[in-house]
Structure formats: C-alpha cells, structure tokens
Amino acid sequence: MNNLFGIEINDQIARVCKMNMIIHDDGHTNIISTDSLRPFEGITEIHKAFRKEHFDILLTNPPFGAVVKSTEKDYLDKYELGKGRKNQKTEILFIERCLDFLKPDGRMAIVLPDGILTNSSLQYVRDFLMEKSQILAIVSLPQFAFTHFGAGVKSSLVFVRKKKPDEELDNYPIFMTIAEHIGYDATGRKDPINDLDRVLEEYRKFEKNLRWI
Secondary structure (H helix, E strand, O other), X not given: OOOOOXXXXXXXXXXXXXXXXXXXXXXXXXXXXXXXXXXXXXXXXXXXXXXXXXXXXEEEOOOOOOEEEOOOOOOHHHOOOOOOOOEEEHHHHHHHHHHHHEXXXXXXXXXEEHHHHHXXXXXXXXXXXXXXXXXXXXXXXXXXXXXXXXXXXXXXXXXEEEOOOXXXXXXXXXXXXXXXOEEEOOOOOEEEEEHHHHHHHHHHHHHHHHOOO
C-alpha cells in the first residue's frame, strides 16, 4: 500500500482519502493536498516522491471546465500547452502534467471530455498527446457516467503509454470501443449490466493479437 500516491486540491477530500487509506492498512502518508498544476518544486517540497518521471502507473479523473488564467496563475506559461496563452482549460494542462509525472514507458488512464478527442480547434492537444505517448485504448463512456456526481459532460477513458526518449512510432492500431452500461445508471442506482467487463476481455484479446503482428 505504501506504493500508492495521490494529490487532491481539496483538503477535506484529501483527509477523507487518508482515513480510507488508514482503514485499508496505511499508505495515507502518500496523500497530499495541493494544486497539482503548480510548479514541481512546490509539490516536491510537500512530498519528495512527487517529481518528474517518477511514477509507473497513473490513474486520474481531472477536473473539467475550469480555466487557468495567466493573470491568476503565473505557472501557465511554463506549460507547453499553456505557453503564450492568456488562459487554458485545466483538463488540457493535466494531460501535460500527468505525462510529466510518468516514467518513460509508464502507463496512464485518464478521463477526458470528448471535445478533446473530436474538436478541430483542439487538434494541437491531440498532436501533443500523440507526440509524447502511444495511445493504447479509448473507451467511450455513456453521457450519464458522471451525472450522479454533478457532471454531465460526455467523456471517454483514454489509456496511453509514455514514449521513451527518441522513440518514434508510425501508424499503429488503437483499441476503441463504446461502453453503454457501466454498472450504475444516471441516478447512481446499480445496473446489473456492466460493459466494462466485456471491454477488458476484448482489450486483452486485442493486445494478445498484437503480439503476433
């Protein structure tokens, strides 16, 4: 459990997470409360493990819709996806920050609004993601996936592997699927059908077949 780490900007939620970790056998000392987008030096001062290229696996559901303004946060210009801009959406900056946290060849699962994957104006974000990583899989979630938690933005799960230095990839297959049932409905009530089990099984077959290519 001591190999689990987490950052949460809301101090109260971070405390709840720590208590949960204590109940499940320690690991709570690796949960910190701070702004994940702030410069690395400030985060590392709180906990030395939170530094560039330190983590093997990263799981995240970044906040959607919020905007970081250069007039409010002086770190915006330090991001490749924020440099020279007056503002940038948090979910876009989180893509870059999370990739910075990952070791080369590390893997990440991130929830992203579908706009990042489809809007023509955000092609530069997709280009950045494909330049820095190999996209392994994209799982489209139903519209109601986060409705019960107060968010109605259509989103997808995106799985990537961070490229090694100087690694280049040409055209490669990407696993893509749609999950219409995810174990609960729009009200949060349990749904006996869960497509995610099927998705995992199909991805394992997809990955196995790749080894023969």
